[in-house]
Amino acid sequence: MFKLTVCLLTFNSARLLHEVLPPLVTVADEFIVVDSGSTDKTLDICHDYGLTIHHHPYSMHGAQMRHATELSSYDWVLCMDSDEILDAETVEFILALKAGSEPEANHAWRISRYWHVLGEEVRTIYPVSSPDYPVRLFNRIQARFNDRPVDDKVEGNLQTAKIPGRVRHDTFYSLHEVFNKLNGYTTRLVKYQNIRPSIARGVISAIGAFFKWYLFSGAWRQGKVGAVTGLYATLYSFLKYFKAWYAHNTKQGAVMEKHTDSRQV
Incomplete structure (x- = not known):
């Protein structure tokens, strides 16, 4: 058996938090919320779940995730964004994994992430196909998020396996959000x-x-x-x-x- 810290990044995330938080609370022995300046009801919702919020200015996604993992009391972390929703099968797998013996430090697990655009599941969203399988459960001593300005990922000498189930990635929820992210991503990429x-x-x-x-x-x-x-x-x-x-x-x-x-x- 081993302990797991859930690391969650938020920024004006109230839209989905009531779906995002319950499965994460179920698997968490410790819960780290890192917020980069929310002005909606994000902080109130997190407080309703008894979560402590750590404020940290946003630079890049990877840097924000690294900050969250550095706050963890445990070496094993599950790193999630506030538009990713775990299903029951994913939660059951993580609970069973935690109940077993502690894995080798170089083991890591990928979530099965299905992308949704404007509320509809899609097969592709540039530059990835859906589902994709990012590493999200790992030992923070063995691996870390890199500094890529867009599409960052966890790096380390890892042996990875895929978690069964479906993680709904409910991104690009409005046309405004599509163009907002398009502008932000391309600007960071050039910078x-x-x-x-x-x-x-x-x-x-x-x-x-x-x-x-x-x-x-x-x-x-x-x-x-x-x-x-x-x-x-x-x-x-x-x-x-x-x-x-x-x-x-x-x-x-x-x-x-x-x-x-x-x-x-």
Whole structure:
């Protein structure tokens, strides 16, 4: 038998918390909530469940998760986002796992995560297929979240297994949320990764994404939701190159202006 800390990240998460929290409370021996500045009823709901909230400014998802695991009293952690809902089969597996002997430190488990967009389950959401299987239950001494600006993951010398069941990832719940995340993700990607500044490359990438993530994936069969996921993939593929191009030219213009000013002096 071993103890498990649940680490949950929140930010204006009231929409789903009454579905997210009960299964997590069931498996938790300790519960760490790290909030990055919620202004809705998130904090009130967490207090209703008797949870202590730790406030921490958000930089990147991986850094936020690492902060949460550092607050844990136990080495074994289950790291979740506030739009991921465990089903009964997943909960039963985790409880049975905890009741057995403590695993080797290099063992880890992946959740079976099924993506929902605008309330409907989808087969793909750029750049992943659904379900995907991220590592979420692991020994914090052996592994940690990396610093990728988008699509971060747990890294370490691990032997992983898949948890049965279905974890509902109820993300992109409105059209506003789709475009908000599209803008945020592409901006972070350009800021922290070396993206080639090229509009032409962006156009080519967008065309390829449209065919791969809308036509070939079968997303077109899902009507308006498929159109949204196809558009998301297309715009994401274009914007990361366009924003890199824009930032590069803005920087070059500033350098030239500074050089011109210095010559005039």
